[in-house]
Amino acid sequence: MSNTALFPLSDEHKMILDAARNFAQNEIAPIAAEFDESGEFPRETIMKMGEMGFMGIEVPEKYGGAEMDTLSYVLAVEEISKADASHGVIMSVNNSLYCHGILMFGTEEQKQTFLVPVASGASVGAYSLTEPMSGSDSASMRTRAIRDGDEYILNGRKSWVTSGPVADFVVVFVMTDPDKKQKGITSFIVPSDTPGFIRGKKEPKLGIRASATNELLFEDCRIPAENRLSNEGDGFKIAMAVLDVGRLGIAAQALGIAEASYEAALNYSRERDAFGKKIGQFQGVSFKLADMKTRIEASRLLVYNAAMAKERSKTTNERFTLATSTAKLFASETAMFCAHASVQIHGAMGYSKEYPVERYFRDAKITEIYEGTSEIQRLVISRLETGLR
Ligand code: CAA
Numbered sequence: 001m002s003n004t005a006l007f008p009l010s011d012e013h014k015m016i017l018d019a020a021r022n023f024a025q026n027e028i029a030p031i032a033a034e035f036d037e038s039g040e041f042p043r044e045t046i047m048k049m050g051e052m053g054f055m056g057i058e059v060p061e062k063y064g065g066a067e068m069d070t071l072s073y074v075l076a077v078e079e080i081s082k083a084d085a086s087h088g089v090i091m092s093v094n095n096s097l098y099c100h101g102i103l104m105f106g107t108e109e110q111k112q113t114f115l116v117p118v119a120s121g122a123s124v125g126a127y128s129l130t131e132p133m134s135g136s137d138s139a140s141m142r143t144r145a146i147r148d149g150d151e152y153i154l155n156g157r158k159s160w161v162t163s164g165p166v167a168d169f170v171v172v173f174v175m176t177d178p179d180k181k182q183k184g185i186t187s188f189i190v191p192s193d194t195p196g197f198i199r200g201k202k203e204p205k206l207g208i209r210a211s212a213t214n215e216l217l218f219e220d221c222r223i224p225a226e227n228r229l230s231n232e233g234d235g236f237k238i239a240m241a242v243l244d245v246g247r248l249g250i251a252a253q254a255l256g257i258a259e260a261s262y263e264a265a266l267n268y269s270r271e272r273d274a275f276g277k278k279i280g281q282f283q284g285v286s287f288k289l290a291d292m293k294t295r296i297e298a299s300r301l302l303v304y305n306a307a308m309a310k311e312r313s314k315t316t317n318e319r320f321t322l323a324t325s326t327a328k329l330f331a332s333e334t335a336m337f338c339a340h341a342s343v344q345i346h347g348a349m350g351y352s353k354e355y356p357v358e359r360y361f362r363d364a365k366i367t368e369i370y371e372g373t374s375e376i377q378r379l380v381i382s383r384l385e386t387g388l389r
Contacts, residue, residue, distance in 0.1 A: 085366075181196075199214055
């Protein structure tokens with residue numbers, strides 16, 4: 001199986017693909033099951049990924065990044081996620097939800113202070129929008145920031161923060177003017193050593209268990225006004241624009257999980273005998289493989305197309321929401337479809353921790369939920385298409 005079959009890649013793209021694939025298969029795949037079991041954050045491999053330039057792929061070199069294009073980013077997330085979806089999401093959040101937001105909306109000084117260490121992989125970045133009582137309806141958040149001279153005082157509780165337990169810096173979205181609802185949301189860059197920044201309960205998760213997720217509490221947490229990202233009231237649009245990029249990373253992660261599930265099923269169907277034949281000779285198995293392969297190839301085209309749309313937006317400034325939402329919707333449902341079919345093809349072995357497919361099955365589910373559920377993607381797509389609300 002090749003992931004370049006339908007899409008011609010440049011030499012530069014092939015280079016990053018090979019580098020990511022080799023690293024993923026040699027350094028991540030062998031430890032994935034162990035870190036899934038322990039739920040420990042894989043700091044050592046994440047640091048190595050930083051040294052390889054994987055934590056700020058599209059960020060210009062002058063801000064600590066690798067200065068490559070969006071397709072390079074997507075190819076790398078796909079390969080890393082194929083070995084382990086936890087490493088995939090840690091990488092995706094660092095690159096898109098954190099670095100991209102500061103790159104797009106930060107001042108020169110903010111980029112020097114808050115982007116360079118994270119894009120270079122020396123520090124970890126996170127993004128915090130969700131609250132216990134506001135997930136899909138993110139604009140109904142309750143965490144408040146009140147201006148006090150040259151500072152803002154933050155109070156409230158955020159939840160489901162990917163990399164929250166280990167992040168050195170977090171882009172946090174809070175309400176500065178509740179009367180204005182969405183237009184009263186503002187974003188801040190908060191260093192984790194700020195007094196009043198408290199790491200809360202760690203989430204015990206079904207899948208992506210090596211990716212650390214927690215609650216964040218803000219108790220009279222004073223942030224200098226110079227850490228505000230853009231203007232007061234710009235926060236919601238920043239959150240949405242950054243999620244357009246984040247959703248592309250999750251689509252690439254889902255593609256990687258789908259491929260891993262498929263390859264495992266393909267190999268198993270060639271090896272396992274039943275009723276005097278290889279199980280891949282039975283239509284019940286072979287048709288499942290055909291459906292998996294077809295959906296993976298369709299996902300790949302959507303994901304790479306969204307990468308090209310984002311790349312074009314660097315010069316045209318056009319939104320690429322439709323491209324990323326369609327890619328995320330289809331690729332995440334493909335990941336779930338393929339992981340489900342792979343477990344079924346493996347039979348009892350698919351239910352055993354001795355094979356990786358039960359991990360793929362648990363990891364696949366979150367791609368239909370985080371960074372906008374499949375229902376939210378359908379809402380975004382249909383609104384854009386009909387122009388109706
Ligand atoms: N880019 C730029 N601006 C955008 C935008 C985008 N992609 N989407 C919307 N906007 C702008 C709109 O143009 C509009 O601006 P105007 O008021 O000037 O017209 C404004 O934002 C409000 O837009 P909507 O009216 O469409 O907003 P809405 O209230 O109807 O909400 C929604 C839309 C799609 C439901 C949105 O709230 C949403 O995407 N919800 C899901 C949130 C989500 O994905 N959460 C996951 C958080 S991250 C995570 O999972 C954790 C992690 O660490 C990985």
